[in-house]
Amino acid sequence: MSIKVIEGVKPCREGRFAIVVSRFNSFISERLLEGALDTLKREGETPEDNITVVWVPGAIEIPVTLEHLAKSGKYDALIALGCVIRGSTYHFEVVANECAKGITQVTLKYALPVANGVLTTETLEQAVQRAGSKAGNKGSEAASSALEMVNVIKAI
Numbered sequence: 001m002s003i004k005v006i007e008g009v010k011p012c013r014e015g016r017f018a019i020v021v022s023r024f025n026s027f028i029s030e031r032l033l034e035g036a037l038d039t040l041k042r043e044g045e046t047p048e049d050n051i052t053v054v055w056v057p058g059a060i061e062i063p064v065t066l067e068h069l070a071k072s073g074k075y076d077a078l079i080a081l082g083c084v085i086r087g088s089t090y091h092f093e094v095v096a097n098e099c100a101k102g103i104t105q106v107t108l109k110y111a112l113p114v115a116n117g118v119l120t121t122e123t124l125e126q127a128v129q130r131a132g133s134k135a136g137n138k139g140s141e142a143a144s145s146a147l148e149m150v151n152v153i154k155a156i
C-alpha cells in the first residue's frame with residue numbers, strides 16, 4: 001500500500017493561458033502583467049504562442065471576459081489581473097466584491113483554474129508594493145498558481 005500524492009510542477013510547455021488585465025490603475029496592472037508573462041515564460045517554459053492577453057476597462061469587466069474565454073474551451077487556465085484601490089466611496093466595495101465573486105463563479109462553473117491576481121488595497125502604496133516591489137508581484141504569483149493548477153488537474 002502506498003499513498004498516491006498529486007502535486008503540480010511548474011513547467012507547462014503545452015498549457016494554453018489567457019490573461020485578462022484591466023486598464024484602470026494601468027500603471028499597476030502593467031507591472032502585474034509583466035510579472036505574469038515573465039513567470040509563464042521562465043517558470044512555465046510556456047511558448048508565447050500559447051499566451052493570449054485581453055485588456056478590459058476595469059475590474060468589473062473581468063468576470064464577463066473570463067466567462068467568454070472559459071466558454072471558448074481554448075484555454076487550460078485563465079489569469080485575472082487588475083487593481084482596485086479604496087477611494088472615499090462605496091464603489092470600491094462593489095468593484096472589489098463583484099470582481100472576486102465573478103472570478104470564483106467562472107472557475108467553478110467551468111471547472112477551470114482561474115488565478116486571481118486582482119489587487120484590492122487600501123492605498124496606492126500598498127498596490128505598488130504588490131506590483132513588483134517590497135511585497136513581490138501578485139501577477140507573477142497568479143501565473144505561478146495557474147501553471148501549477150494546470151498540471152495538478154492534468155494529473156488528477
Ligand code: INI
Binds near residue numbers: 059061
Ligand atoms: N475599476 C478598477 O479596476 N479599479 C478601481 O479601483 C475602480 N474604482 O475604484 O472605481 C474601478 N472602477 C471601474 C469599474 O471597474 C468599471 O470599469 C466601470 O464601473 C465601468 O463598468
